[in-house]
């Protein structure tokens with residue numbers, strides 16, 4: 143949830159080694175591109191058959207047939223291996239490869255009271271000022287969200303900054319294509335270009351296959367949620383960009399979270415995560431439902447933020463940036 147030269151970029155490198163991102167934005171890697179992106183973006187064999195099977199399954203699962211047919215008839219792109227390949231590399235590295243060295247706290251971290259690690263370059267006075275200016279520009283939206291959820295405004299704006307640089311970096315990948323591709327990439331034989339780079343990968347093919355099946359099923363459910371949301375709100379799925387794993391909007395929600403935790407912040411009758419009021423209300427509601435309490439311990443707050451994005455560094459960066467905003471003159 144958090145990119146930019148944008149925060150996502152900051153995260154991108156770290157992400158590759160990070161664990162599965164749970165909810166709102168599995169995503170720091172949204173902008174991450176594998177080293178051999180061109181080669182790895184090779185199409186999945188027999189693409190037409192894959193798309194036809196996927197469209198048929200979606201129709202049989204209750205998505206409006208005419209809507210599905212319209213979307214797939216305009217889809218002129220092959221499935222891409224990037225989202226599944228990147229996810230498997232991340233999961234495999236985290237499970238089988240050596241962990242990074244332990245972080246040593248800097249004086250700045252100690253003084254701020256939020257031990258790192260933090261995403262590089264995010265927790266600065268300059269970024270805190272940008273966040274503060276954004277709070278002033280959208281004062282009503284943040285105030286209402288805080289009243290309704292109890293989530294401090296500096297936490298909400300810091301999360302938006304880490305996720306999408308306050309909406310200035312919303313992801314460059316089509317969310318529909320990413321999720322659809324991930325849902326049809328189910329066999330390790332498809333990921334040779336990724337597995338060749340992972341030490342010992344061919345000795346753990348069944349483990350990899352199991353993870354691929356889980357992630358493909360997860361992506362299919364998210365794809366269904368995305369299509370249901372788009373159909374209900376007359377949105378073209380092919381027009382929505384997002385993260386490499388299909389997270390969308392300023393707050394980088396996974397589509398299934400829109401129905402569960404999305405909020406209509408500006409009260410116009412629909413949830414639009416590309417609208418500041420709706421995004422702030424939604425992310426605040428998400429954190430409230432995850433158990434945020436302002437008087438919680440640091441560890442508890444980290445735990446709540448990690449329900450939004452599983453990376454420890456993600457949670458610490460948001461808390462440190464929020465504290466920096468509070469300390470501005």
Ligand SMILES: [Ca+2]
Nearest residue numbers: 406408410412
């Ligand atoms: Ca709205």
